[in-house]
Amino acid sequence: MIALALAIGAPVLVALGAPFAPVRVARALVIGVGLLVLAVALAALGGLIAPSLDVPWIPALGARLALGGDALSWSLVALAGGLTAAAVGGVPPRTNGSALAALFAAMLAGLVVVFLARDLLLFYFGFEIALVPMYFIIGGWGEGDRTRAAIVFFVYTRAGSLAMLLAFVGLAFGAGGHGFAFSAAAHPSGLLAAWIAAGLLIGFAIKLPVVPLHAWLPLAHTEAPTEGSVMLAGLLLKLGGYGLLRIALAFVPGALAATAPWLVAWGLTSALWGALAAFPQRDLKRLVAYTSVNHMGYVLVAVAVAAALGPDSVAGRLAVSGAALQLVSHGLLTGGLFLVSGAIGERFGTRDLRRLGGMARRAPRYGWTFALLALGSLGIPALSGFAAEVQIVLATAMYAPGAAVVLGVAIVLTTALLARTALRLLTGEPVEAEPSEHRGADLALPWVAALLLGSAVLGIWPRVLVDGYVAVAAALGAGR
């Protein structure tokens, strides 16, 4: 109870108070509250505390203030806290920095609510509260055509969330459901389940995003400020994957299983498309954005495999645990990649790959950090990306070997892409970009190092999370 009050109440209070504080204090408050949330989540993951809450909220709608967590929830809460601190701490202060910091705290509060909610309406509540600050972050502090980027992002994701809301209302009040609480909602079958699954898939696929519903992503990432990109890729995309695992797989597993071949094909297409579309990109952030489309495609594949074979089967456990670990791993590594990309842009005045180069000599810390993150992202052993992807590939191979081969091709493509990008940054001569004296960018490096450390811990010792994820898979299987 106290832990929940800390994890949700503290970010809310900081969001309300930060606008009135000086920039330095506001930033420190948000970093502090991010680390606090991280600490609470790590304590819960370690089994020291197991906070939960379940009291009536809106009786007329059967909605409850139901909060609780398992390994899946708390690992993402930990990611949210840590990444918020890194996003705010890793970039130099901006104009109106207090208001910006407050928006990050508000987003953190919404994210924690989503990950801990055990009520569909509460889930949606947090989902939207996490979304609105991003509109202001892009629209207020972005670059270039930021107003358009913000509105496109917002309309796209809102369309998805309303499809999801309709599905939630269907779950809560169709086919024997009598409320929004997870415990009260229906587990429908037949045509209703198909409609509900469609609504959930649209909502989560836009968020994830899956091709062709990804059009908002490159635009938003190019125009968003660095710290906004970190949150967008590191956390907001995770809402899609988390929703698939927590809600779609739990409430309409039958409909997912029936369409599993199509979902696998969809996820593979998206993974290939993301990798191929990344090759011609010249803007470093845009390139990283497309690799997110690639990596999140794997998550959809894993969820479909888990639904087809049952989350509690051997393959299903691998798939669920792989998907969950991929979410955390992608958050750490891609969050780091965006931080470094932003810092490189800051330092060299450009993020254009054709004009950057020779960093091994001229800015070795940036160059090598980017290279390490890229290696983790393409799935080198000892970093978390490998631990996640190997599980997904194995599970897919048990479901359909052909699909696993395609998955392998997508991974090879990403490998080529990221290796090429890292090499281009490290070697060669820059066309014109000279490093500026601007040292504010150095702020990013300690935070990126911390993210890499987290990724390494998960890569070397994935069991700290995987055991918990397997229990989640077993619970999903038992709940069918």
Added chain:
Amino acid sequence: MSANDLLAVVPEMALGALGMALVVLATVRERPQLAYGTGAIGLALALVALLGDVRSPAAAAFMGTYRLDGYGLAAKAVAIAFGAVALGAMRRDLQDSPRATEAPAFVVFGTLAACVLVEAQDLALIAVALTMLAAAVYGLLGAAPGSVRAAEAALKFFVLSALTGAVTLYGFGLLFGLGRSLDEATLATRLAASPPVAVALAAVLTSAAFVFESALVPIAEWAPDVYQGARTSVTLWLSVVPKTAALLALARLVSTALQGQLEMVVIAVGVVAVASQIWGNLAAYAQRDIKRMLAYSGIAQAGFMASALAVSARSSSALDALLLYIAAYAAMNGLAFASVLAIERRFGVTTIDGLNGVGASAPWLGLALTTALLSLAGFPPFVGFAAKVALLQATFSAHEPWLGISIAVNSVLSLGYYLGPIARIWTGTRFPARPFVRVGTAAVVITALANVVLGLAPQLAIPR
């Protein structure tokens, strides 16, 4: 009629007495604060008297012509509280008008009419309340004449209200002829045995004044002109109270007198609801004046509320949802117009482009208008979200998912024009310094609080 009947309508009697006192006070033109102060205190007392009702609810009074239930109670509380909020905004906004002292009397009589309208279950009483409500609006429009636009708005409202009022009376006449009663409950049983075509015709004619007051398609085009032409503090009141009272009264009429005509009602009202949502949302995009934009937004919002009305006889939760949406609409639209009023008075702009720099010059006002627009767009944690969910729940449990899907689709459709002004507010540089004017602060604060409190605890506005 017994003493109990009179006890049951203490709040209404208090409003009537207050209104008459204000007519007298309206003549004290040199001291407008007297009329406004008396009006605000009187409304507060009426609200207290109303809350006394909560403890002793009676089922009906005056030989069944007057209903007394939780829905009416909640709607009356919203109308009375909103009247006080609007009076607070009008006090400074109208002070340059020579007839400013008349406004409190019109607001109080309008509030009384709204209270009677939502509780009446006798067609004759409904007709009286409708006429009185329209007269109050007309008086308010006239009490603060400013521009040619305002005069045109008043005339437009007057002509349309007279016309639709007459059509509704004709509809009442047909209903009486078919059912040989003015009582809604008696009509319900007798109309079930009447020729359906005749009942349908009577129902359509009856709805005219209600559709007009609530600004639903097809009688909605007066709203943009009137909302823009009227003084903003007057728009604040007339965009909320007549609309919500007419919608609830029509919902009651539909769910009692016309309950035998379920299919027809669901389809007819449903089509009106969807058409209002689409037309309001599309037309709002073309607007340059924020008051006009909010008028079209109000048409769409009335469409949302009408979808609860459409299923009010089929789903027990529909009236709950409608009531919650009425409270939500009062909070959202009240906040929107209160902050537009404050911005207009402080910076002299009502265009959307003119909002550039408001956030930099007056962050609190910018935040207030942003809150209102996000709430109207249906974002948590504001009440607009909870109210939309309640509507979705009502339409789904009435097995009319098309109404719910329309609400969701139109919520996306509306996003662009709610976001446009928000983007304006937070870009641009400061306005040049102007003499500091503070108008409508209390209205902004109260409605903003209502948005947040009802958003987190919507059951406060669900009357059961």
